Amino acid sequence: MKMLISTEFSAIEPFLSLFRPRSFPLLLVLLAFASTLLPLASAQLDKYAKLAGLSYFGTAVDNPRLYNEQYMSVLQGSGEFGSLTPINAQKWKKTEEVQGVFTFAEADAIANTAKAGVGGMKTLRCHTMVWYKGLPSWVETTYSRDDMEKILAAHIQNLAQYFKGRCYAWDVVNEAIDENGVFRQSPMYKAMGLDFITFSFKTAAKADPGAKLYYNDYALESPSLSPGPKISITLAMLRTVKAQGGTVHGVGFQSHLKVGLVPARAEIVNTMQQFLEVVDEVAITELDIRHSPLKVPSTREMWNAQARDYGEVVGACLDVNKGYGGRKCVGVTLWDFTDKYSWVPSEIPTEGEACMWDNNYVKKPAYWTVLNMFKAYAAGASRRRAGMDGVDDGNGTVSELDLEAAAHRGPEGLPGLGREQTTKTVVATTLATARRVRSTARPGA
Numbered sequence: 001m002k003m004l005i006s007t008e009f010s011a012i013e014p015f016l017s018l019f020r021p022r023s024f025p026l027l028l029v030l031l032a033f034a035s036t037l038l039p040l041a042s043a044q045l046d047k048y049a050k051l052a053g054l055s056y057f058g059t060a061v062d063n064p065r066l067y068n069e070q071y072m073s074v075l076q077g078s079g080e081f082g083s084l085t086p087i088n089a090q091k092w093k094k095t096e097e098v099q100g101v102f103t104f105a106e107a108d109a110i111a112n113t114a115k116a117g118v119g120g121m122k123t124l125r126c127h128t129m130v131w132y133k134g135l136p137s138w139v140e141t142t143y144s145r146d147d148m149e150k151i152l153a154a155h156i157q158n159l160a161q162y163f164k165g166r167c168y169a170w171d172v173v174n175e176a177i178d179e180n181g182v183f184r185q186s187p188m189y190k191a192m193g194l195d196f197i198t199f200s201f202k203t204a205a206k207a208d209p210g211a212k213l214y215y216n217d218y219a220l221e222s223p224s225l226s227p228g229p230k231i232s233i234t235l236a237m238l239r240t241v242k243a244q245g246g247t248v249h250g251v252g253f254q255s256h257l258k259v260g261l262v263p264a265r266a267e268i269v270n271t272m273q274q275f276l277e278v279v280d281e282v283a284i285t286e287l288d289i290r291h292s293p294l295k296v297p298s299t300r301e302m303w304n305a306q307a308r309d310y311g312e313v314v315g316a317c318l319d320v321n322k323g324y325g326g327r328k329c330v331g332v333t334l335w336d337f338t339d340k341y342s343w344v345p346s347e348i349p350t351e352g353e354a355c356m357w358d359n360n361y362v363k364k365p366a367y368w369t370v371l372n373m374f375k376a377y378a379a380g381a382s383r384r385r386a387g388m389d390g391v392d393d394g395n396g397t398v399s400e401l402d403l404e405a406a407a408h409r410g411p412e413g414l415p416g417l418g419r420e421q422t423t424k425t426v427v428a429t430t431l432a433t434a435r436r437v438r439s440t441a442r443p444g445a
């Protein structure tokens, strides 16, 4: 009996020792990991994105969806999304279809949804003031420079003043440069040349000095995504605009990407760093990663490949912050979260399934990859708070090991293991690594 008690005690002794004061940092690490084992139904992207060092994880939303109960239950799920972007409601055609007549009812509906804060407070990313698409027909004609200045001033001032204090950020100018690095021949460019960009940013800054003002575009993530020098031309344009007195706080990397053609995480970090030499912050503003071409029916392999690609993009946003010791890539926005409402099939019928939730609101592997990445980063942050920063046991950090195990786990566990065995495996890996970390970090502990 005595023998039994002492054997039992020695088996649980390592766990009891966790509760001694000098072991509190280790306890914190383990508690952070324990949270990854909670029922996955309570998963919360925005909550963990914030713990991982972002300001928000958000989604774009279009007005008709606000009346779909199932859609809204995901949108307003506790801690899932911390930011909303109107997909179409703030575009020129929706807000000033008739010159001088402004309508904001649709944009208000989305702003009010964000403000209501169901499932957590949501910031509003406002989109977009000046774009070559989504224009009413009266803008799509030829104007003199003076007339275009007046048109732009009225449009931007009305939008900025009406939403003043409500927009965390405004996409002031959208997609001014094409894939070849050539300025798009929009009515604004034809009337004013490059000056339309500076003028737009100056006008927006005056009308709402509190909003972060963004230039927003696609194919900025890596030179591999466009045949022309789009990135260097965009950087030069931003430098010129700033030299001319325009206020540009941020650059939005739209990130409408294709599975298998997503630039490597380090490559995206590198490009973000180049932009951060010119502006204060960057963000992923319209993320979706489509299958191109889309094979039907889709397979687990396709979804896993997509999950890895989502991980590259979101991981880049997290990684870039490490280098600056603060929030520089401030957040990630999905260009809607479900395939049911993705823009892709209506514009590119042979491609699709780009979102993190499928047509039936089922979370795809991409969801779990991103969530587990946030959790791993959050665990790293709590390790840093516990004074164990920079500990590398030569076998990967705790968070990396957990990520390795968790990233592929999905709702039903690691392939072939089942959920219970997966949980045991993750716990065992975590404990083993935590022990190594402890002995490296605190010799003699």
Ligand code: G3I
Residues within 6 Å of the ligand: 087, 088, 091, 133, 134, 174, 254, 286, 343
């Ligand atoms: O609202 C009208 C409706 O009344 C009409 O019956 C219907 C007939 O086609 O059209 C509806 O408007 C459409 C609108 O989406 C709302 O569904 C427009 O035709 C259509 O052009 C518009 O497409 C949007 C597109 O931008 C152009 O504005 C997409 O939803 C939206 O996802 C897409 O978003 C853009 C970003 O703003 C900028 N970056 C690229 C991204 C994807 O293209």
